[in-house]
Structure formats: C-alpha cells, structure tokens
Amino acid sequence: MIFSLILNTAAQDTFGAELDKNEEYQQRMSLYKKVETVTNIPWYVLAAVDQYERNVRHSRKDIPKADGLIEIYVKPEVWAGPLNPNLNDNNPLSIGLFGGIGVDGNGDGLANQKDDEDILFTFANYLMSYGADVDNIKIGLWDFYQRDKTVGIIMGHMKLYKNYDRLNLDDHAFPVPLRSNFSYKNTWGDARGWGGRRIHEGTDIFASYGVPVRSTCYGVIEMKGWNRFGGWRVGIRDLDNMYHYFAHLNGFADGLQAGQIVEPGQIIGSVGSSGYGPPGTAGKFPPHLHYGLYKDNGRTEWSFDSYPHLKSWERADRQKNRKK
Known part of the structure; x- marks a missing residue:
C-alpha cells in the first residue's frame, strides 16, 4: 500500500513537471511570435538565441540568473x-543618448533589463539593425558574441526550431538498439595511453560489428569523418549546447552529412573498431561504440560523465518498449 502510494505520488510529480514544462514552452512561444510580428525577426531566431543563452546561464556562475522566462x-x-553613469538606467531616451541598445518592448515607457518583452524586443531590434535575412543575422550575432562557435551553435538551434516548428524537442534515445547484445560500465576518467597519457572522455558500449548506432537526441551533425583517436566518428550538437560524440564506427548511414538534422533513434552508423591511426585503421581493439558528451558554456567546452545519461535513456527506452 505504501509502495503504491509512493509510485502514484512520483507519477503525479512527473506529470506535473511535464505540464509545467509544456506551459513554459507555450508562454515562451507566445513571446517569440509576438516580437516576430513587430520586428519581422523570425520566431525561431529569437528562440535559438534564448535557448543558447539559457544553457550558458545555467552552466556559469559569472552571469546572473534570469528573472523571467526569457534568458537572453x-x-x-x-x-x-x-x-x-547609471548602468541600471531604464529610460529609453537617456539609454539612446549614451548609445545603449535597451528599448521599450511592452509600451510601458520603460526599457527594463528584467522584463521579458523588453529583453526580447531589444535583441530583435538589435538584429533588425543588421537585417532580417540569414546572412545579416549571422553578422549581427557575430558582432554581439565575437565568437564563431557561438554563432554556429545558435544557427544549428535555428535550423532545428524552423524544421520542427515547436520548442519541445527534449526526447532522447539509447545509442544502440536494446534488442542487440551490448554491455557497458562507467569508464569515464579512466587512463588511456595511446597517443600520450590522457583520460577517457566517454563511455564504451561493447557490441558486435555492424550493430546500428543511433542518434541520442534532436540535433545537427557538426562533424563527420576520420579522427586518429576516434576513427570514423560523428559529432551531433543538441539544443542543450551539448556535443554528442560517437566514435570507432564501422561506417556511416547512407547519405549522412555535416549540417544534417537528426532525431532520437535515427541510425547514423554502425559499431566498429576504427581508430588509433591513419584513415582506415581498424581492429586494434574489440568492436565498441565510444560515446562522449561535451558541454559548451559560451567560453569553452569540456567533457563530462555520459554514463548517468546513458542509464537514464536505456531505462526510458525499456519503459517505452513495455508500453507497446
């Protein structure tokens, strides 16, 4: 009876969290669309910048937490x-005189740095000064961030939002089919010797040659090709600014290209033993998938333990299979 109550409570908490997330998505989309109507900057551009900034804010301590839904x-x-002299100035006239970009987005006469509409309209107005086409938006983004990688990540987010026309792209999948024979344990941080002393930045999933390798997320392929450590490898960037790294592949899915959009569960290649040498080197170790996760925080990118995510996605996939 107590166990049943705990399960029911947990289920209600999960359902409540999903409702809260969906409500947040609806409110954010409403704001993006409202500003799009006024500025002609597409909603998916604003959503991409906001999503990029959201992830940066949550991974750094030198940027204040957002006061509302918009985290630009x-x-x-x-x-x-x-x-x-007043960095908290909210008067549009004096802000303009001093060359600031803050503007009033909701018609209350103030350019409030903590107001969602003012923040979103200010950034859209800034981009609009360059132009609403893709090339000029890229120039505006570069001038604002002064970082090529940031611009590239935001452009990838734009591509995803435009393609799916929605914000809720949070699903994930385990990287190999559950019906295949595979095994893995937490190997992140283990010592590696080939090519110099280094740590293992990922989790090894051992499986037979040719077992399909699947995308773990909605994302855009950033890299595809040969790496002397990872062999034939694919790198996918998701909407959490995370880079998903799939290495030691036996080959790639037909037609797979850099810049392509992928979905959770989509086949991107197969398990192999490539790597540790020039292009084509294989067989120096048992066949397995090396899967790694890297996070970009707007200044640098670092690896972190992928094992807990893999276990979570494996459990979720098993639950989905039981419901079928």
Whole structure:
C-alpha cells in the first residue's frame, strides 16, 4: 500500500513537471511570435538565441540568473550604454543618448533589463539593425558574441526550431538498439595511453560489428569523418549546447552529412573498431561504440560523465518498449 502510494505520488510529480514544462514552452512561444510580428525577426531566431543563452546561464556562475522566462543576457553597459553613469538606467531616451541598445518592448515607457518583452524586443531590434535575412543575422550575432562557435551553435538551434516548428524537442534515445547484445560500465576518467597519457572522455558500449548506432537526441551533425583517436566518428550538437560524440564506427548511414538534422533513434552508423591511426585503421581493439558528451558554456567546452545519461535513456527506452 505504501509502495503504491509512493509510485502514484512520483507519477503525479512527473506529470506535473511535464505540464509545467509544456506551459513554459507555450508562454515562451507566445513571446517569440509576438516580437516576430513587430520586428519581422523570425520566431525561431529569437528562440535559438534564448535557448543558447539559457544553457550558458545555467552552466556559469559569472552571469546572473534570469528573472523571467526569457534568458537572453545583455550586459548592463551594452543595455544602458558604455558611458552611461547609471548602468541600471531604464529610460529609453537617456539609454539612446549614451548609445545603449535597451528599448521599450511592452509600451510601458520603460526599457527594463528584467522584463521579458523588453529583453526580447531589444535583441530583435538589435538584429533588425543588421537585417532580417540569414546572412545579416549571422553578422549581427557575430558582432554581439565575437565568437564563431557561438554563432554556429545558435544557427544549428535555428535550423532545428524552423524544421520542427515547436520548442519541445527534449526526447532522447539509447545509442544502440536494446534488442542487440551490448554491455557497458562507467569508464569515464579512466587512463588511456595511446597517443600520450590522457583520460577517457566517454563511455564504451561493447557490441558486435555492424550493430546500428543511433542518434541520442534532436540535433545537427557538426562533424563527420576520420579522427586518429576516434576513427570514423560523428559529432551531433543538441539544443542543450551539448556535443554528442560517437566514435570507432564501422561506417556511416547512407547519405549522412555535416549540417544534417537528426532525431532520437535515427541510425547514423554502425559499431566498429576504427581508430588509433591513419584513415582506415581498424581492429586494434574489440568492436565498441565510444560515446562522449561535451558541454559548451559560451567560453569553452569540456567533457563530462555520459554514463548517468546513458542509464537514464536505456531505462526510458525499456519503459517505452513495455508500453507497446
């Protein structure tokens, strides 16, 4: 009886969390569409920037937490103007005089750095000064962030949102079919010697040659080809600014290309033993998939333990199979 109550409570909590997330998505989409109507900057551009910034804010401590739904961060000196003596200025007139970009987005006469509509309209207005086409948006993004990788990640987010026309792209999948014979344990951080002393930045999933390898997420292929450590490998960037790294492949799925959109469960290649040498080297170790996760925080990218995510996605896939 107690166990049943615990399960029911947990199920209700999960359902409540899903409702909260869906409601947040609806509110954010409403804001994006509202600003799109006024500025002609496509909603998926604003959503991509906001999503990129959301992940950056949540992974760094030097940026204040957002006060509302929109998490685009504009530095106070950029918002109010570099020579403005009041970096908390919310008067659109004085902000303009000092060369700030902050504007009033909701018609209340204030350019509030903590108001969702003002933040979103300010960034859209900034991009609009460059132009609403893709090439000019890229120039505006580069001028704002001064970082090629950031622009590339945001462009990938844009591609996903435009393609699916929705925000809820959170699903994941285990990288090999559950019906296949596979095994894995937590090997992140283990010592590696080939090519110099280094740590193992991933989890090895051992399986037979040719077992399908699947995308773990909605994402865009950033890299495809040969790496002397990883052999034939694929790198996918998701909407959490995370890079999913699949290495030691036997080959790629037909037609797979850099820049392509992929979905959870989509086959991208097969298990092999390639790597540790020039292109074509294989067989130096048992066949397995090396799967790694890397996070970008707007300044650098680092690897972290992928094992807990794999266990979670494996459990979720098993639950889905039981429901079929």
